[in-house]
Amino acid sequence: MADTLNQNTNIVASNKKRSSGSDECDHHDDSFFVSKKQSKSLVWEDPAAALANARHEFGEHGGVNMSIEASATFTVMEPETMRRMFAGELGPDRDFFIYSRHFNPTVLNLGRLMAALEGTEAAYCTASGMSAISSVMLQLCSSGGHVVASQTLYGGTHALLTHFLPRACNITTSFVDVRDLEIVKEAIVEGRTNVLYFESVSNPTLTVANIPELSRIAHEKGVTVVVDNTFAPMVLSPVKLGADVVVHSISKYISGAADIIAGAVCGPASLVNSMMDLHQGSLMLLGPTMNPKVAFELAERLPHLGLRMKEHCKRALEYASRMTKLGLKVIYPGLEDHPDHALIKSMANKDYGYGGILCVDMETEERANRLMNVLQNFTQFGFMAVSLGYYETLMSCSGSSTSSELNNEEKELAGISPGLVRMSIGYNGSLEQKWSQLDKALSKMQEKMPF
């Protein structure tokens, strides 16, 4: 029975390495992410199925949840072991840990789950989404390096590429409209461009990237494709569609409770290992380490990410359809008249929907603010707050908040209207209860001026 369980559900017992009094352990499981193999040779079909197939760690005393390895440093039984660990002969693939800025078992466990979610060989979790993005760029580009990036990106990423990387590291970026594949092709300089960077679904304009085609173009010129999948976990799986690396702001949907800032880099084992290198690794040397207590909490939330995404997406589609019928200018890739609807449909994993964010263009900032004020302070539909993926609806006027790093010309190029309200649709309460609050607010707005 135990063997059957082990085979079918990929369950392993906790580490008993220390009990023998020797550092050489018999248990050599090469499913740690530093090895090239996935946890089992099961075919990746769907993110939820992959998560269910991922190895399940029990607690030290047989608890259904793993124990938290809340240690900054780790002991060895024999002095020689320390030398061998630093020489790279013994590592986390054989359950040898040095120090938690390098590897920590609880953080590594979350990394394994993130790798399963995105269907990558490996993943490593970081203290924020921005540290995941900056570390990956610094690993893939050297001084003099070049990036081609979408002109529609989260404001912080845009600022990193526009201001910080050129000043601090002499890494420059050409921003392009990634919907125009010819322009992307022209912007890539073979032999000089290191990375093609874009968001699977862009923040805040909700344009959808043609991941297979963009990856093909980049690969023809030897360029690594990095995709920020923060807006569409479960919905899209960029590496399965041809990209090389996925970055996440875990602070959003994956956390789901708006209480944690965290990130992840999911990609080939060779890349993740290089980022952890003692001499040249951006994660190891810049040190945006995740706390194991945080990693534990996040690992407990991944099993219900799929259920949450389905409900976010279902409600976003329903509200987007109803708001469109009321005459509002709604942007949502799940609507048939969205220019990227056919594209997202062709790429999306089955049964998750088209994302939990919708935008409504109120044309002016004044009208956007008035709508958000009514929605929060009169009908209690949601909160005026940045971020997304929370169980409550969160609303912000992107041009003056999360995209304020872009100047007016950049905002125009990115398609961010001054009155664009981004709504991350929550799932608390019933769909109809929340719709009545939204509907009431919209009626109140119309009393002053029709849409």
Ligand SMILES: Cc1ncc(COP(=O)(O)O)c(C=O)c1O
């Ligand atoms: C698409 C996207 N990527 C990355 C980030 C940065 O993530 P974090 O806030 O976790 O550093 C954000 C934050 O808003 C985002 O929206």
